[in-house]
Amino acid sequence: MNNDASWERRTFVALNYFLMALVALACLLPIVNVLAISLSSSAAVGSGQVKLWPVGFNLKSYEFVLGKPEFGRAFTVSLLRVAVGVPVNMLLTILVAYPLSKERKDFRFRGPYAWYFVVTILFSGGLIPWYMTIKMTGIVDTFWALILPGAVPVMNVILLLNFFKSLPDEIEEAGLMDGAGRWQALWRIAVPLSAPAIATLTLFCIVNHWNSWFEGLILMNRPEHYPLQSYLQTVIVNRDMSLLSAADVAKWSLISDRTSRAAQVIVALLPVLLVYPFLQKYFAEGIVMGSVKG
């Protein structure tokens, strides 16, 4: 190691920064473009003048979006979904991951239980059986259809399980020695020590609940009950013109709403953008720590 890095090293670093900057730009530019479109006049957008800077700056599309009852309703459903769904997810994740993180001498049926969960990652029942199962439980078209079918995110359980394993056994042993039960050991020792992992998984759950649209579409019977992303999907997705009748196509021709669609995307992005910085510092730490310890 010397302080005067060789020119190879410097070239490497420069090149690295350059490539990473390109990757970062590739992620950032589409969002900037959407932001610019949302702030432009629809005539400018329709004639393809808008790239990265708004043309004919105005806030009309935001006024339109925020005044749109469907959007507000879907937004509320999504917020509620995150508010209820994430705690449910996290509670169940912790309760499942903790016992599975124990040695077989502490938990004799660890293997069968572990496989019981892992099997659901490997094999899914398929869409139709999944739908019929949920239908028969009677929660279709209720808020709980968005919460309960995915209540135990097995991926997250595995990540948290590995994190629990990486905690020094001695700390917990000391706690048990001092008279704590397993329950206390979990909530007083394991969980507080796993704050980085839990923060990361919470972020996963928030993003997951916020972003998922498919369940909303399939399990909700009225567009009024859709969460935000299901609603957005219906607004933004490209229609398959071959399925539309001539009359529908003609009607669609009258709608020139790219600016308002862009505005809806931006508004839907905001909550996650706001949460992310606060949890981001745990992010890398949480995932890596869980995985390297054997």
Added chain:
Amino acid sequence: MKRQRVSTILLSLALVSALAACSGNNGNKADHQASGSASASAGSAGSAGSATASGEEAAPADPLGKYDPPIEVSAVRPISEGTKFGEGESIDDNVWSRAYADQLGIKINYLWTTPAAQYDQKLNIAIASNDLPDIMSVNAAQLKRLVDDGQVMDLSAVYDQYGSELTKKLLGEDGGNALKSGTFDGKLYGFPKMSSGLGQADVLWVRTDWLTKLGLSEPKTMDDVQKIAEAFVKQDPDGNGKPDTYGLGATKDIFGFFGALEGFFNGYHAYPNIWVKTDDGKLAYGSVQPETKAALQKLQEMYKGGLIDKEFGTKDATKVKDAANAGKLGLFYGYFWNAGWLLDGKKTDAAMDWKPISLPSVDAEPAQAQVPFAISTYYVVKKDAKHPEAAVKLLNFDLEKLWGKSAEPEVYNADKSGNAVFEYALLYGEAPRKNLDAYLNVVKALEANDPAALNAEEKSYYDKIVSYRGGDVNFWDSEKMYGPEGSLAVIEGYAKDGAHTDDAFYGAPTQGMTDNNATLGKLQLEAFTRIMMGGSIDEFDQFVSQWNSLGGKAITDEVNAWQASQ
């Protein structure tokens, strides 16, 4: 050590499943599984005879008779995007649902509704899990699947018995093909949702201000089209001194509704994507005929000469529209309503002016515009529904209130605040000639300066054209569609002169189509794109033989068997 291994395995599983989840989430599952359940038997190309098989002649019933006591039927439906309801109204409570209840004694109980874009997916799941309502709308493939699996009811008898005169007239207005397409083995299973095929015929849109500037006249032949495209590329029509304009508009899909090339092929008497009668009376697929090869060769030449956007293979219709609106494109084929998409350009640059022109031809024989089969949606009734005749009554009622003698367009079509009230009706259909008649009537009214004879919809076009002529550029598109030199005038010309070639196959999709159409469509798109972008023209013959061997031959046989049974 063991623990280490276990966690390694778990982690790798986790990664693998993450990948799987990524690819599995897009809903293709629904189509996949649902289509797997379609039975392979089915006399698909079977005998769809025109005679109805229902033997017993029941006394004609009152087509609009009221149920007393009222009945309830279940339904599902798509709701078009942009559908608005009046204050306090909803799909369950609006002018149509109240009319159903008050005048027919039918209460409709919607099991679910979705935005139109998601309807097919959600319905496929309902079909696969046999969770069907009494009345629903389906597409042709779903109709066939439902009939094959015996999930829907034979409606021949109730249609005969309850169908009103108007309903029978409208559903038969296209010569009976629409009804035949919903008929299997002589039994009517689906009521066609009537619409216009001619509305999907191409016209040639050209910028007349550029023509004037460059001293060119309107295109009459395919040579003119090429010359104009060349002038638009090389003679700087926008006058900015830069070679930044395109010749002929084209999209990555080659065919479509805006910047589509069907019209170009039609100029060479080629009819890609539809079934045409050959000289020996057999049906053949237009895409694999020699005329198509000639058209492709010309397109290749134009691409080589820079008359088609070098990057057309990456651009969809909206991109082509953007180019047109930005004043970079002045010549493309498309549907009659494309004027609506050009409005933004007109608003930005008032000098911009477009004119729809009927398809030029390569030789003395006039070009025929290709017209796809108009019916894509059918209304069906579940097998064990208690009141199948309610569907017929609802259809009678809807058509009567929209287009019949007692029609009340202000109540049932569009209300005072401009809401598209007709969207609320459960079953819909419009006279195939509706738009063409609107054009004729609007022009007549414009000449006479008297809108008294117009219906509400026509009156709105009339008003828009009058305000455009008074200087309001926002209604320029109405003039270009419904005005005397509008796109519908061009299409009316096709209809009057018989200058259109209709898709000769209008049966339900055959088994071969269900199995292979996706593959064949992809094959065609790839081959055509390659040829246009400079591949050897011999690739066309290769494409034809591949098309035949990958199922095209079998489909042709099925289609001809279907024709023989007509």
